[in-house]
Amino acid sequence: MAIGVFDSGIGGLSVHHALVDRLRGADFVFLADQANMPYGGRSGEEIVALTRAGCERLFAEGCDLVILACNTAAAIALRRLQQTWLPGYRRELGRPVNVLGLIVPTIEAATGLPWAHESAPRYDGEKAEKLDILGVFSTPATAGSRVYEIEIDKRKPDVAVFSEGCPELARMIEAGADEAELAATVRGHVKALSLRIGRPPDRAVLGCTHYEIIADLFRAALPAATPLIHQPGATADAIERYLERHKEYDPGSSGLRRFLTTGQPGQQNGLVEAFWGGPLHFEAA
Numbered sequence: 001m002a003i004g005v006f007d008s009g010i011g012g013l014s015v016h017h018a019l020v021d022r023l024r025g026a027d028f029v030f031l032a033d034q035a036n037m038p039y040g041g042r043s044g045e046e047i048v049a050l051t052r053a054g055c056e057r058l059f060a061e062g063c064d065l066v067i068l069a070c071n072t073a074a075a076i077a078l079r080r081l082q083q084t085w086l087p088g089y090r091r092e093l094g095r096p097v098n099v100l101g102l103i104v105p106t107i108e109a110a111t112g113l114p115w116a117h118e119s120a121p122r123y124d125g126e127k128a129e130k131l132d133i134l135g136v137f138s139t140p141a142t143a144g145s146r147v148y149e150i151e152i153d154k155r156k157p158d159v160a161v162f163s164e165g166c167p168e169l170a171r172m173i174e175a176g177a178d179e180a181e182l183a184a185t186v187r188g189h190v191k192a193l194s195l196r197i198g199r200p201p202d203r204a205v206l207g208c209t210h211y212e213i214i215a216d217l218f219r220a221a222l223p224a225a226t227p228l229i230h231q232p233g234a235t236a237d238a239i240e241r242y243l244e245r246h247k248e249y250d251p252g253s254s255g256l257r258r259f260l261t262t263g264q265p266g267q268q269n270g271l272v273e274a275f276w277g278g279p280l281h282f283e284a285a
Contacts, residue, residue: 001250002027003239004058004066006051009037009174010272011210012069015102017276018232019067020257022240027252029061031285034263038170039072040139040208047141051077052085055099057260057285059089064249066099067239071138071207071231074101075145096248103147105238106205106231110134110148111156118154132159135193135201137218138208140165148207162201164193170210176269183217190221205229213275260285 003023005016009032016030033039033054039047051073055066068074078101090097104115111117136148143165152159166189172182194200200223206212212232219228243251261282267273268280 001062001064002029002252002256004028004055004061004063005030005069006033006054006058006066006073007031007068007070007209008033008039008050008072009170009210010034010268011170011173011208011213013272013276013280014209014212015067015069015232015235018236019239022236023243023251025253025255027254027256029058029063029256029258029260031058032259032261032263032282034174034261036262037174038139039070039076040141040165040167040170042141044076047073048077048080052081055081056089059093059097061258061260064095064097065239065243065251066097067235068099068101069209069235071103071209072141074103075142075147078103098246098249100239100242102209102231102235103151105234106207106229107148107151107155108238109229109234110203110205111152111159113155132156132203133197133199133201134159134161135197135204136161136163136207137166137189137193137204137211138163139170140167142207148205162193162197163207164189164196166208166211170208173210173213173271174269176271179217182214183220186214186217187221190218200226203227203229206231213271259283 003026005012031054033050036050058066068078081099108115143163149161152161169185204222204226259280259282262285265282265284273279
């Protein structure tokens with residue numbers, strides 16, 4: 001069988017790249033829903049429907065496991081699909097299938113704690129001795145979901161999370177915008193977040209997989225002492241552990257690599273190919 005990787009566009013290639021490096025013999029099918037990207041400005045119902053359609057397409061391609069390499073899809077759609085759609089769909093298919101996201105591994109990396117951990121609540125008026133300020137750069141939909149604020153506060157209430165929604169950045173990366181334009185946009189969002197906090201964040205998460213493609217621009221815009229938490233590596237760690245525990249999901253062993261898109265098939269832009277390290281040809285989904 002195979003592992004499916006789904007994103008609204010090409011940003012999920014950053015997670016896909018980390019997974020391919022980690023699981024070299026496994027079979028992978030990547031699907032970019034470029035016809036409908038970006039998801040960040042869509043309604044919750046639209047995001048759920050589009051994410052479900054993408055998962056169905058990957059299951060039809062023979063994938064047992066689908067990774068949502070899209071923070072917006074994972075924040076808005078994943079829990080609902082797991083709870084209300086997957087149980088019946090498994091019975092319909094007659095085989096074990098599952099959908100996982102990248103937010104859980106990111107929060108584990110940001111807190112240093114397992115997902116199952118929940119901290120004791122603080123009493124009213126009780127203050128942490130020192131707050132650790134975590135900045136999250138994301139799409140507006142991910143920022144609006146407050147998933148990072150809510151889930152990190154459950155586990156590590158001495159971490160204060162500030163999210164900065166970046167409405168145009170994923171679209172600019174998808175279109176292959178020039179570096180100067182991208183750098184100016186990134187600097188603007190870093191400045192806006194720092195002004196809201198009152199200082200730069202102590203650590204930062206690139207909470208949209210598109211942003212990993214220009215991680216060097218975020219690195220340049222943030223203070224040198226501000227570490228970046230990278231989602232691709234954290235996700236690859238988590239999926240490798242998951243497959244060790246769940247032998248019912250077969251990742252394949254032939255090293256298959258397929259790239260599908262609901263948008264324009266063919267080569268992708270130079271920015272993406274430079275990140276990937278070579279040409280990428282996408283088939284029509």
